């Protein structure tokens with residue numbers, strides 16, 4: 001049971017949600033946008049999230065959009081993960097999403113919730129970072145569309161009261177060769193030891209990670225090292241991992257040493273899959 | 283206290299009830315509406331024992347607020363009323379203590395309705411959402427596959 005009370009509002013447009021948020025703020029309240037609500041409920045139960053008012057965004061049409069239009073894929077932030085997975089318009093995203101939580105939970109967890117939540121894996125962001133996806137954000141001064149990479153630093157850096165409404169990926173990224181793998185310590189469901197997604201654009205490999213550190217990330221320095229084909233694959237990987245953000249996670253899923261060992265092997269799999277060569281694991 | 287009077291459509295009946303906005307659907311079903319089929323397990327979205335059907339999709343009722351499902355059609359295990367899937371669970375001994383059973387049944391029931399021709403991969407993907415502490419997975423799988431075969435026969439005859 002959630003040990004505190006809150007008001008419940010349901011918004012039908014992004015403007016209404018943002019205005020409501022501002023007015024609650026002005027009344028000295030602590031509101032949150034409520035998408036799937038799974039994190040607000042589960043962390044709320046343990047008092048790790050506190051709110052005085054939830055603003056349900058599932059009734060906002062633009063947040064439920066899923067369509068290919070004018071050479072771009074528009075994805076509403078309040079879409080449940082299963083809907084995106086089943087539509088399979090962006091196969092790399094579908095495959096990555098299919099490993100998040102479990103099927104029933106994915107009926108409730110939303111794309112925007114996964115990106116904006118406190119639970120730091122945020123695995124759905126990985127394909128979006130390497131596919132140069134744009135985000136549409138509604139705030140008190142209106143709406144803006146900007147590259148996700150320009151506001152992503154461990155998480156989407158939104159200002160207080162800003163609402164993520166849509167994610168937009170250009171069609172030419174949707175069919176690129178890709179690789180996506182989630183390595184768990186055990187079983188087929190659960191948080192990752194590491195998750196790696198990669199795709200190849202104009203002959204260059206792009207790669208993003210979750211589980212390696214306490215936040216998901218993409219690194220251009222790592223990509224430069226991996227793409228330096230003058231070197232052999234092992235040397236490229238050794239150089240690449242010198243650029244990992246620090247510290248490497250150390251938790252029940254695995255030690256930093258174990259994570260690095262698995263990561264190196266996984267990067268070899270990425271190179272093998274996207275360069276079409278066979279490389280021997282050490 | 284923030285409360286709301288809501289109307290829910292549960293198992294084909296319209297039920298009005300006053301809830302705290304912070305109440306989960308699981309709590310309201312069990313403690314306010316007397317429908318104890320959905321079971322509290324982890325309360326954290328991990329075990330699936332609280333699974334119910336909302337508009338044809340399996341949902342974990344511990345991950346929902348009652349106030350957010352006012353326009354939906356809710357079915358709990360009490361609403362199935364001797365379905366062939368339930369008979370298969372009995373015939374195949376697909377439970378031991380039975381605590382996980384309503385959750386498995388509600389999940390599998392939605393699977394059979396949405397994908398009567400589900401293959402092994404899809405069955406695994408859906409049923410992975412539920413945990414059986416008594417580890418009766420083999421028998422559960424047999425019961426679900428048997429109910430799928432029955433559903434396919436019915437479809438062929440239509």
Ligand SMILES: Cc1cc2nc3c(=O)[nH]c(=O)nc-3n(C[C@H](O)[C@H](O)[C@H](O)COP(=O)(O)OP(=O)(O)OC[C@H]3O[C@@H](n4cnc5c(N)ncnc54)[C@H](O)[C@@H]3O)c2cc1C
Pocket residue numbers: 032033034035036037038039040041042057077078099100101102105108109110111112113114115116117118119120121122123124158162163164165190191192326327328
């Ligand atoms: C059983 C279970 C298993 C999980 N397994 C995984 C896993 O394997 N991998 C993984 O990456 N994650 C996993 N998670 C974490 C999950 O993806 C996050 O907790 C996510 O936040 C849940 O999404 P939601 O839509 O329910 O979010 P909500 O609970 O609705 O919101 C979470 C936070 O995000 C904010 N927010 C939501 N939408 C928006 C928006 N459009 N704009 C601005 N802010 C917004 C909310 O205000 C809130 O602060 C799991 C969660 C559960 C319950």
Ligand code: FES
Pocket residue numbers: 321322323324325326327328329330331332333342343344345
């Ligand atoms: S009680 Fe809902 S998933 Fe465990």
Ligand code: FES
Pocket residue numbers: 376377378379380381382383413414415416417418
């Ligand atoms: S039969 Fe006991 S938990 Fe499944």
